[in-house]
Amino acid sequence: MLEPIIVDDFVLRQVPPTNEYAQIIYDIFTEDAEIFKFWMNGGVRDSVDDVLAYYKKRAQNDDIRWRHAMYGIFQNDELLGEIGLSGIDLQNKTGEIGYWLKKSARGHGIIDKLLPTVENLGFEKLGLRKINIWCDEDNIASRCHAEKNGYVLEGIQRERKLWPDGSVHSTAMFGKLKSEYKK
Numbered sequence: 291m292l293e294p295i296i297v298d299d300f301v302l303r304q305v306p307p308t309n310e311y312a313q314i315i316y317d318i319f320t321e322d323a324e325i326f327k328f329w330m331n332g333g334v335r336d337s338v339d340d341v342l343a344y345y346k347k348r349a350q351n352d353d354i355r356w357r358h359a360m361y362g363i364f365q366n367d368e369l370l371g372e373i374g375l376s377g378i379d380l381q382n383k384t385g386e387i388g389y390w391l392k393k394s395a396r397g398h399g400i401i402d403k404l405l406p407t408v409e410n411l412g413f414e415k416l417g418l419r420k421i422n423i424w425c426d427e428d429n430i431a432s433r434c435h436a437e438k439n440g441y442v443l444e445g446i447q448r449e450r451k452l453w454p455d456g457s458v459h460s461t462a463m464f465g466k467l468k469s470e471y472k473k
């Protein structure tokens with residue numbers, strides 16, 4: 291179980307794997323299907339049951355010694371999105387920052403505010419050597435966060451992703467070393 295983290299008026303805590311939250315997340319994704327289409331219609335989140343199954347599975351594996359430390363972003367008890375580390379590899383001491391926000395929460399600097407907390411978790415608490423941010427080459431908003439926060443573009447992995455709609459996407463691979471991290 292992840293311990294909640296408070297950052298100003300945001301609470302980062304695990305999304306409860308319940309029907310209620312599965313429905314909330316499903317609604318967020320379907321209301322904004324264009325931006326979330328790479329996660330939907332792929333058998334992961336195309337129904338409330340899929341969402342519930344995903345979060346249940348993740349909750350069983352949320353021990354940060356395993357792979358995920360993903361937090362729901364709550365403000366006044368409302369779920370706005372998620373941020374955290376996935377793909378945590380404690381042998382190589384690496385992990386990947388991921389995030390998403392519901393439409394109405396975008397453009398308010400929320401990820402900018404929370405990113406340092408996740409970096410601190412990775413570099414200081416988990417002892418990672420390197421944190422990656424991998425995003426679609428054309429995901430400008432996500433790339434902005436990587437670039438603004440000092441992540442180095444290490445390459446573009448060509449045609450890495452085949453989306454459920456049949457389109458093919460390259461991945462921009464950004465990384466930050468512990469030695470490049472400023473507390």
Ligand SMILES: CC(C)(COP(=O)(O)OP(=O)(O)OC[C@H]1O[C@@H](n2cnc3c(N)ncnc32)[C@H](O)[C@@H]1OP(=O)(O)O)[C@@H](O)C(=O)NCCC(=O)NCCS
Nearest residue numbers: 325389390391395396397398399401424425430431432434
């Ligand atoms: C990625 C995401 C969380 C970013 O939301 P946000 O933190 O509120 O980011 P913003 O919308 O403020 O955009 C961040 C920056 O990119 C810029 N930007 C966004 N879209 C842009 C575009 N099409 N062209 C140019 N700049 C753009 C914004 O102006 C902003 O710049 P600023 O910080 O200098 O003001 C949100 O877009 C999202 O949830 N996307 C879907 C999930 C996703 O893609 N997650 C990342 C997977 S790697």
